[in-house]
Amino acid sequence: MPEEKVETESDALIDPIGEMPDFNKTESRMALAGHPIHAMSVAFPVALTFCTLGADVFYWITGDLFWARAAVWAAGTGFVLGMIAGLSGAAELLLVSGIRARAPAWTHFIIAVTLLAILGANWGHRLSGYEAAVLPYGLLLSGLSVLMVMFTGWHGGKLVFDYQLGTSKGKS
């Protein structure tokens, strides 16, 4: 006859999430009158990243210096506003315990920092001669930036819509 196993206290399963009292605290703390600053600020670097690629393509087609100058300004302001958006996101990540506890929030941080590095490279590359910088490396960096910004924005959207981070209380 098989021996019956007696369950001791040390055998009981521990739910690591249940152990975290603040796991469901996911409300935005970086907000102005209840509006999350990160969500408001990311629109600018996203738009300027697309503008940089657009200006590069117009320069390639027309050869008009105006578009090369527009591209260096769009790349620079996109990078600076991206850093500001990144700071508000990083503050949210570090200050809100329910956001800090979730792995996807850290994944978004890594994707976003990679994007910021590419935006910085795209601007820096143009500072020592913005016209010569466009073809081919400026254009290639702008194309890569657009792919990365789409990935970052899509992933940030997942944090908000799938995990309800930065909005109200998380579901799980």
Ligand code: HEM
């Ligand atoms: C250092 C970097 C960053 C960190 C730590 C970070 C963190 C976060 C967090 C925690 C959220 C969830 C919502 C919230 O709590 O506000 C979020 C959302 C989002 N992030 Fe970031 N982020 C960073 C940079 C960026 C950048 C550079 C972009 C794009 C240019 C971006 C795009 C987004 C988008 C589109 C959302 C969804 C916003 C919404 O629809 O409400 N993030 N991010």
